[in-house]
Amino acid sequence: MNMIDRAFSAHEKALGVRSLRMELMSRNIANADTPNFKARDIDFKQALKDTLSSSLQGTHGGHIQSGDDSTRNATKYRVPFNVAIDGNTVELPVEQAKFGQYAAEYQTTLSILENRISGIRKALRGD
Numbered sequence: 210m211n212m213i214d215r216a217f218s219a220h221e222k223a224l225g226v227r228s229l230r231m232e233l234m235s236r237n238i239a240n241a242d243t244p245n246f247k248a249r250d251i252d253f254k255q256a257l258k259d260t261l262s263s264s265l266q267g268t269h270g271g272h273i274q275s276g277d278d279s280t281r282n283a284t285k286y287r288v289p290f291n292v293a294i295d296g297n298t299v300e301l302p303v304e305q306a307k308f309g310q311y312a313a314e315y316q317t318t319l320s321i322l323e324n325r326i327s328g329i330r331k332a333l334r335g336d
Contacts, residue, residue, distance in 0.1 A: 213329075219261065220322050226256045227315045233284070234308040237299050244295040248287040248304065256283030 240246040289298040
């Protein structure tokens with residue numbers, strides 16, 4: 210494992226999991242009026258753990274790891290406070306609040322990566 214992989218690997222994986230989580234939240238919000246739609250979310254800690262462990266157990270270094278396989282076990286149905294009459298478990302205010310929280314966490318991970326890149330760039334320039 211080279212220096213670049215060590216500097217970015219965990220944050221790269223975290224960004225992928227956070228991106229998938231944002232996608233699930235978007236689906237939940239888009240389907241707020243769909244009868245019998247069940248809101249889903251990801252257990253972030255479990256998904257990141259699965260993603261990191263699956264990347265360490267690859268069969269060959271040239272193989273591409275699939276994020277869907279490693280995060281499948283971490284995807285859970287959300288338990289609603291109130292179920293709608295039509296069976297939909299999406300609660301729009303809750304989903305919007307969670308989306309805002311997850312967007313802030315995504316931005317935080319991006320900022321960490323930007324700081325790492327900036328530090329490596331400064332080291333390479335000799336600043």
